[in-house]
Amino acid sequence: MGKCVICNQEFEGYGHNAEPLKTGACCGSCNVQVVLERLKIAKEMKDKMNNDGWSFVISCACGYKAKGNNEDEANEDLEKHQDKEHSSPF
Structure with a gap:
C-alpha cells in the first residue's frame, strides 16, 4: 500500500511517478x-526549441524561417524577406 502525494488517498502497488507536480508516488x-502537465511542458520545450520562442514559424524555400507571434506576423515577416532577398533586380 502507498499513499498518493497529490490527493493523499491510499493505493495498491507501486503507484506512478508524480513529478513534475510532486516528488513521490x-x-x-x-x-x-x-x-x-508533462505533455504541456514537453510542448512548451518543443515549441521553444523549434521556434526560438515564436508562436508561428513559416519556412521559405531558401531555408529562412519567418517568425511571428501569430500567423499574420509570420506571413508579414516572410513577405518582407521575400521582397528583400528574392525580388528581381530588374
Missing part, C-alpha cells in the same frame, strides 16, 4: 494530471 487517478 501518486495514484492512478492523479497520474492523469501528471501526464497532462
Whole structure:
C-alpha cells in the first residue's frame, strides 16, 4: 500500500511517478494530471526549441524561417524577406 502525494488517498502497488507536480508516488487517478502537465511542458520545450520562442514559424524555400507571434506576423515577416532577398533586380 502507498499513499498518493497529490490527493493523499491510499493505493495498491507501486503507484506512478508524480513529478513534475510532486516528488513521490501518486495514484492512478492523479497520474492523469501528471501526464497532462508533462505533455504541456514537453510542448512548451518543443515549441521553444523549434521556434526560438515564436508562436508561428513559416519556412521559405531558401531555408529562412519567418517568425511571428501569430500567423499574420509570420506571413508579414516572410513577405518582407521575400521582397528583400528574392525580388528581381530588374
